[in-house]
Amino acid sequence: MRSPIITLTTDFGLKEPYVAEMKAVILSISPNVNIIDVTHGIDKFNTRMGAFLLASAAPYFPKGTIHVAVVDPGVGTERHPLIIQTKQNLFVGPDNGVLTLAAENQGIEHIYEIRERKTMLREISNTFHGRDVFAPAAAHLANGKPPTEFGPEIHEVSTLKTVKPIKRKGVLVGEVIHIDDFGNVITNLGQKELEQMSTRDRIKIRLAGTKLDLKLCKAYDEVKTQEPLATIGSHKFVEIAINQGNAANTLKIKVGDEATLYRS
Amino acid sequence: MRSPIITLTTDFGLKEPYVAEMKAVILSISPNVNIIDVTHGIDKFNTRMGAFLLASAAPYFPKGTIHVAVVDPGVGTERHPLIIQTKQNLFVGPDNGVLTLAAENQGIEHIYEIRERKTMLREISNTFHGRDVFAPAAAHLANGKPPTEFGPEIHEVSTLKTVKPIKRKGVLVGEVIHIDDFGNVITNLGQKELEQMSTRDRIKIRLAGTKLDLKLCKAYDEVKTQEPLATIGSHKFVEIAINQGNAANTLKIKVGDEATLYRS
Amino acid sequence: MRSPIITLTTDFGLKEPYVAEMKAVILSISPNVNIIDVTHGIDKFNTRMGAFLLASAAPYFPKGTIHVAVVDPGVGTERHPLIIQTKQNLFVGPDNGVLTLAAENQGIEHIYEIRERKTMLREISNTFHGRDVFAPAAAHLANGKPPTEFGPEIHEVSTLKTVKPIKRKGVLVGEVIHIDDFGNVITNLGQKELEQMSTRDRIKIRLAGTKLDLKLCKAYDEVKTQEPLATIGSHKFVEIAINQGNAANTLKIKVGDEATLYRS
Numbered sequence: 116m117r118s119p120i121i122t123l124t125t126d127f128g129l130k131e132p133y134v135a136e137m138k139a140v141i142l143s144i145s146p147n148v149n150i151i152d153v154t155h156g157i158d159k160f161n162t163r164m165g166a167f168l169l170a171s172a173a174p175y176f177p178k179g180t181i182h183v184a185v186v187d188p189g190v191g192t193e194r195h196p197l198i199i200q201t202k203q204n205l206f207v208g209p210d211n212g213v214l215t216l217a218a219e220n221q222g223i224e225h226i227y228e229i230r231e232r233k234t235m236l237r238e239i240s241n242t243f244h245g246r247d248v249f250a251p252a253a254a255h256l257a258n259g260k261p262p263t264e265f266g267p268e269i270h271e272v273s274t275l276k277t278v279k280p281i282k283r284k285g286v287l288v289g290e291v292i293h294i295d296d297f298g299n300v301i302t303n304l305g306q307k308e309l310e311q312m313s314t315r316d317r318i319k320i321r322l323a324g325t326k327l328d329l330k331l332c333k334a335y336d337e338v339k340t341q342e343p344l345a346t347i348g349s350h351k352f353v354e355i356a357i358n359q360g361n362a363a364n365t366l367k368i369k370v371g372d373e374a375t376l377y378r379s
Numbered sequence: 380m381r382s383p384i385i386t387l388t389t390d391f392g393l394k395e396p397y398v399a400e401m402k403a404v405i406l407s408i409s410p411n412v413n414i415i416d417v418t419h420g421i422d423k424f425n426t427r428m429g430a431f432l433l434a435s436a437a438p439y440f441p442k443g444t445i446h447v448a449v450v451d452p453g454v455g456t457e458r459h460p461l462i463i464q465t466k467q468n469l470f471v472g473p474d475n476g477v478l479t480l481a482a483e484n485q486g487i488e489h490i491y492e493i494r495e496r497k498t499m500l501r502e503i504s505n506t507f508h509g510r511d512v513f514a515p516a517a518a519h520l521a522n523g524k525p526p527t528e529f530g531p532e533i534h535e536v537s538t539l540k541t542v543k544p545i546k547r548k549g550v551l552v553g554e555v556i557h558i559d560d561f562g563n564v565i566t567n568l569g570q571k572e573l574e575q576m577s578t579r580d581r582i583k584i585r586l587a588g589t590k591l592d593l594k595l596c597k598a599y600d601e602v603k604t605q606e607p608l609a610t611i612g613s614h615k616f617v618e619i620a621i622n623q624g625n626a627a628n629t630l631k632i633k634v635g636d637e638a639t640l641y642r643s
Numbered sequence: 644m645r646s647p648i649i650t651l652t653t654d655f656g657l658k659e660p661y662v663a664e665m666k667a668v669i670l671s672i673s674p675n676v677n678i679i680d681v682t683h684g685i686d687k688f689n690t691r692m693g694a695f696l697l698a699s700a701a702p703y704f705p706k707g708t709i710h711v712a713v714v715d716p717g718v719g720t721e722r723h724p725l726i727i728q729t730k731q732n733l734f735v736g737p738d739n740g741v742l743t744l745a746a747e748n749q750g751i752e753h754i755y756e757i758r759e760r761k762t763m764l765r766e767i768s769n770t771f772h773g774r775d776v777f778a779p780a781a782a783h784l785a786n787g788k789p790p791t792e793f794g795p796e797i798h799e800v801s802t803l804k805t806v807k808p809i810k811r812k813g814v815l816v817g818e819v820i821h822i823d824d825f826g827n828v829i830t831n832l833g834q835k836e837l838e839q840m841s842t843r844d845r846i847k848i849r850l851a852g853t854k855l856d857l858k859l860c861k862a863y864d865e866v867k868t869q870e871p872l873a874t875i876g877s878h879k880f881v882e883i884a885i886n887q888g889n890a891a892n893t894l895k896i897k898v899g900d901e902a903t904l905y906r907s
Contacts, residue, residue: 117674122663128560129393129657130420132436133613135386138415139439146381146441151666156658159561160623172660175667175774177674188623191598241597242620243613246439296656297687333769334719349661349771356770359688359716392824393657394684396700397877399650402679403703410645410705423825424887452887455862505861506884507877510703 118149119257120176124169124184124213125245126157133243137183137250140236144254153182160188162213163275164370167293170217171350173204182217183253184208185245196229196248198262199272205262207253209244212275223272230266280308280376287312287376291322292352294370298361302374304353312376318345319377322355323368328379329355382413383521384440388433388448388477389509390421397507401447401514404500408518417446424452426477427539428634431557434481435614437468446481447517448472449509460493460512462526463536469526471517473508476539487536494530544572544640551576551640555586556616558634562625566638568617576640582609583641586619587632592643593619646677647785648704652697652712652741653773654685661771665711665778668764672782681710688716690741691803692898695821698745699878701732710745711781712736713773724757724776726790727800733790735781737772740803751800758794808836808904815840815904819850820880822898826889830902832881840904846873847905850883851896856907857883 121141127133138150153172157165165186173182180203187194187209199206199214201221206214207229229235229252236247252265280289280303287308293301300322309318309331319328329345330338335358338344343362348354353376356362363369385405391397402414417436421429429450437446444467451473463470463478465485470478471493493499493516500511516529544553544567551572557565564586573582573595583592593609594602599622602608607626612618617640620626627633649669655661666678681700685693693714701710708731715722715737727734727742729749734742735757757763757780764775780793808817808831815836821829828850837846837859847856857873858866863886866872871890876882881904884890891897 120670124660128420129416130418130560132388132417132432133559135415135417135436136439136613139436139441139444142384142413142415143439143441149670151663151670152657153660153663154658156656159625168660172663172667175664175671177667177671180667189598189600191596192600240613241610242599242618246613295661296658332719334717335770336717336720346769349664349768349774351768354770361687392684393680394682394824396652396681396696397823399679399681399700400703400877403700403705403708406648406677406679407703407705423889453862453864455860456864504877504879505874506863506882510877 118147119145120149120151120180121253121257122151122153122176122180122182123155124153124157124165124182125155126159126161126165126186127155129155133245136246140246140250141254144251145257148254148257157186160186162186162211164293165213166216166275169213170220173217174220176204178203181205181207181253181256183249184213185249186213187211187244190244191241196244196252197272198227198229198252198256198265199223200225200262205256207249207256210273212273215272215274216277225262226269226272227262228266228269231264234265278303280304285378289374289376291368291370291372291374294363294368298357298363299348300355300362300368301348301350302353304374304376305351306347308376309353313379317379318353319379320345320355321375321377322366323372325366327355335359382411383409384413384415384444385517385521386415386417386440386444386446387419388417388421388429388446389419390423390425390429390450391419393419397509400510404510404514405518408515409521412518412521421450424450426450426475428557429477430480430539433477434484437481438484440468442467445469445471445517445520447513448477449513450477451475451508454508455505459533460508460516461536462491462493462516462520462529463487464489464526469520471513471520474537476537479536479538480541489526490533490536491526492530492533495528498529542567544568549642553638553640555632555634555636555638558627558632562621562627563612564619564626564632565612565614566617568638568640569615570611572640573617577643581643582617583643584609584619585639585641586630587636589630591619599623646675647673648677648679648708649781649785650679650681650700650704650708650710651683652681652685652693652710653683654687654689654693654714655683657683661773664774668774668778669782672779673785676782676785685714688714690714690739692821693741694744694803697741698748701745702748704732706731709733709735709781709784711777712741713777714741715739715772718772719769724772724780725800726755726757726780726784726793727751728753728790733784735777735784738801740801743800743802744805753790754797754800755790756794756797759792762793806831808832813906817902817904819896819898819900819902822891822896826885826891827876828883828890828896829876829878830881832902832904833879834875836904837881841907845907846881847907848873848883849903849905850894851900853894855883863887
């Protein structure tokens with residue numbers, strides 16, 4: 116029999132025992148669950164980064180997976196704790212947008228506020244609803260408790276404004292949405308934008324004031340070591356990299372920088 | 380059937396394969412065990428930090444969990460390898476205090492020295508008893524081998540001196556016992572000390588020479604972004620934080636600093 | 644019943660969801676597999692470090708374990724994806740040497756190129772064969788698919804040149820092959836080299852220009868705190884350490900430095 120999977124995405128880091136406390140609570144309620152860390156390295160309080168990375172990973176998990184995300188600067192305030200149901204998965208976390216992108220990509224079916232006191236730990240701290248509210252909710256879901264039993268259905272969910280590329284005088288203005296641990300620069304320009312502006316094998320892009328004319332590669336190794344290149348990254352966005360180097364450091368690029376695609 | 384849980388708390392970091400080697404040994408002896416990392420980010424050789432974080436996480440794990448802690452600057456010397464039995468859990472590690480706080484919180488029932496050669500790996504290195512002694516002991520315990528079969532019962536265990544808050548001329552002098560990855564400053568002042576000195580909604584505290592008059596909040600968000608506050612943290616100690624900021628960096632506070640509570 | 648074990652060794656770090664995506668793919672194909680991280684902290688693109696750490700950890704895993712290593716600067720190029728079969732284990736990863744040391748230590752029996760399209764994800768990205776090729780291959784192997792069904796047997800595998808200690812005018816010239824997270828300096832000088840050059844309890848070694856005459860200890864604690872010592876480390880190589888300190892930082896030693904053993 117397949118164990119249910121619960122994933123965890125947080126900004127807790129791995130130095131503290133906070134993640135372990137969530138796992139302890141989950142396993143106390145649902146002993147046979149398989150807990151997988153998506154990442155605990157979200158920049159502190161950065162709900163946008165949490166939303167992007169959860170949305171990147173979620174499509175690869177099997178149907179029925181329960182995704183918990185806790186990037187929660189508003190813990191203890193009036194922001195609601197949520198369960199979002201899609202055809203594919205359940206998402207558990209605060210109503211601050213961290214769940215929304217991943218859930219919307221799958222199509223949101225129902226949203227429930229977690230309000231039922233007996234789905235939570237007996238004692239609820241001020242500052243750690245990851246352990247006291249979200250972990251037990253996920254574990255009860257893994258045990259088969261239906262989402263309808265956690266609280267009332269609601270019909271709105273917070274969304275983080277995402278920037279879409281815009282057309283301006285024959286160019287497409289997008290932006291850098293993520294820089295990964297390799298220093299690869301991930302933009303919000305997808306295959307569709309690329310097709311509008313580029314020939315098949317090169318792209319012209321301006322990043323942080325620098326205009327680049329890059330080979331559109333299928334492998335990093337198609338250019339020489341330490342040379343820049345463009346590629347369609349593993350999440351299907353245009354990505355600027357340096358073969359065996361760190362593009363963000365070398366080109367001094369940060370998240371939020373404009374990425375303007377020129378016709379080539 | 381519920382798999383037995385073994386937790387690991389070490390100062391090994393996650394760059395090296397040391398943690399994986401411990402897990403490999405455990406799974407070779409007890410294939411169905413569920414291994415949960417508490418943390419491998421203890422500051423090197425800091426038994427006091429190891430003891431505090433293990434004691435923080437342990438209460439959330441189910442009865443029967445086996446906690447292994449390896450912060451072991453004296454590896455290979457005469458310090459004994461131990462199994463400590465409480466009503467709730469088993470603790471495995473060196474006799475240097477790293478296990479004691481968590482075990483004492485549950486009430487120590489028996490202490491055994493691990494001496495039986497056949498409970499260890501065939502070859503024992505000089506420097507890595509985590510893999511060669513503690514991991515196999517935990518795995519055999521998970522398999523149901525009784526603690527009495529590992530070696531003689533002993534009646535003393537090392538304890539790390541912990542500082543209790545002391546009363547002095549109408550103030551309570553405590554100290555900073557931990558700074559977490561968010562920069563939250565955790566003191567050894569609990570609910571009881573707070574009740575002696577404070578009204579219900581504000582506290583006066585001097586930290587590293589700075590006198591602060593802070594709102595005692597239920598949520599970080601009760602003060603403005605980047606403003607300091609006090610709260611009862613998730614482990615029930617008075618905690619100084621900055622809403623969406625890093626209190627320890629901003630206020631220049633480190634572990635061991637005095638935290639003096641004034642009447643308010 | 645024992646779940647099959649799949650281990651992961653990568654240079655992906657833990658900030659990104661890349662490791663989680665590999666685990667998601669594995670669990671989608673083989674739900675009962677037990678996934679153990681060896682390390683994701685390999686220095687980016689450093690196949691040599693990946694090979695060393697995988698070879699360090701592999702011997703401790705049970706027979707039948709499937710080891711996946713993805714340090715893959717040549718992803719998307721002509722380098723082959725491989726399955727290497729030994730008597731003990733299966734190894735999955737790129738043909739760039741990262742698997743070879745661990746596999747050769749066990750004795751290579753067969754090498755297969757992964758070429759069968761239906762053993763891979765439906766869509767294959769340019770840049771992430773860890774998720775799209777190696778993870779599904781490992782999962783299918785865990786499900787019992789024989790290695791012969793992934794592609795043709797081949798008879799050569801890339802090897803990273805390893806330096807062996809050489810004799811020169813009565814000294815043995817080795818080198819530093821790894822510095823661990825504690826700052827312990829691990830050389831390629833083993834027990835055999837030591838026996839040629841040393842008395843039983845002291846060694847004379849020159850490291851990065853500094854000549855050291857060190858006690859050969861069974862425990863770090865045999866010398867005073869902050870004093871240097873030599874020991875046979877947990878992987879059976881001569882290791883220079885500082886009791887409760889960081890030898891590499893203090894002595895300014897880096898990987899690749901000469902380590903010359905003198906007669907003592």
